[in-house]
Amino acid sequence: MSLKLYDLAGAQPERRFSPYCWRIRMALAHKGLEAEVIPWRFSDKAVLAPSGQGKVPVLVHNNKWLSDSWVIANYLEEQFPGHPSLFAGAEGRALSYIYSTLGDFHSGQIVRLVLMDIYKHLADQDKEYFRQSREQRFGMTLEQVVQNRDTQLPVFRDSLFPLRAVLKTQPFFGGDEPLYADYALFGQFQWARCISDFELLAADDPIAHWRTRMLNAFDGLALSAPAY
Structure with missing residues (x-):
């Protein structure tokens, strides 16, 4: 399993401030999944080119690029059914x-x-x-x-x-x-x-x-x- 999450950062790399990225960071923790969390800034839009758009969060799983927090949450639920459910049905x-x-x-x-x-x-x-x-x-x-x-x-x-x-x-x-x-x-x-x-x-x-x-x-x- 290979998971990477691009997460919005400020001038300080550890300063993370996207509400949508935080949704996914909490969702990953709920599912008990570890991901490499990569700081991303507005000037780094080219990095997200494989996702087909220029906003975070972007999750990469086994070379599949996903954007939009709701889409990502549903993907995590479907791909990792053996982990705690995000939705309970x-x-x-x-x-x-x-x-x-x-x-x-x-x-x-x-x-x-x-x-x-x-x-x-x-x-x-x-x-x-x-x-x-x-x-x-x-x-x-x-x-x-x-x-x-x-x-x-x-x-x-x-x-x-x-x-x-x-x-x-x-x-x-x-x-x-x-x-x-x-x-x-x-x-x-x-x-x-x-x-x-x-x-x-x-x-x-x-x-x-x-x-x-x-x-x-x-x-x-x-x-x-x-x-x-």
């Missing part, structure tokens, strides 16, 4: 896709709170690309995107109400133990934690307590990453 897979989509939505909110923090951690060769591409996406400067983040924060926290309600009755979105649904949501919070000291969650928030449980999972895999 077909119904769990369908529900996990909902959580994955919800995580995408919240990532779109979080980026407006931490965009300049990401920029500050990038390697010099990535900064021009990042600024141009993100300013084109948002239609304003990076500085303008985050200038009202203190007033945006309560709106973001309020949007987490459905997640908070679930965690009042069970420790994980997967139930008594975490499943891919948890990793799909945790990735966004770990991303922000790795790149910014702007606290997204109040200390007494049930989601903050769940995040702590996730940080401690798999012998503290996420907790050991450079972060704030």
Whole structure:
């Protein structure tokens, strides 16, 4: 078995901050699979040419190149059926896709709170690309995107109400133990934690307590990453 994962890194190779890469790193740990995790930067797009696109995560398994975190999670589930399931059945897979989509939505909110923090951690060769591409996406400067983040924060926290309600009755979105649904949501919070000291969650928030449980999972895999 040969597994390689290309993982987004900042100027410091150990600074990893893709929410989608964190989904897969947690999924690999859940399956008990070891992979060579390779730091990748925006200026390294040519390295991913065999995948047919230019974004991470990219998983390479026995010379097969896969992209997109949901595609990779399903591939791991199908290729390694003798390992713990990421979904706990077909119904769990369908529900996990909902959580994955919800995580995408919240990532779109979080980026407006931490965009300049990401920029500050990038390697010099990535900064021009990042600024141009993100300013084109948002239609304003990076500085303008985050200038009202203190007033945006309560709106973001309020949007987490459905997640908070679930965690009042069970420790994980997967139930008594975490499943891919948890990793799909945790990735966004770990991303922000790795790149910014702007606290997204109040200390007494049930989601903050769940995040702590996730940080401690798999012998503290996420907790050991450079972060704030």
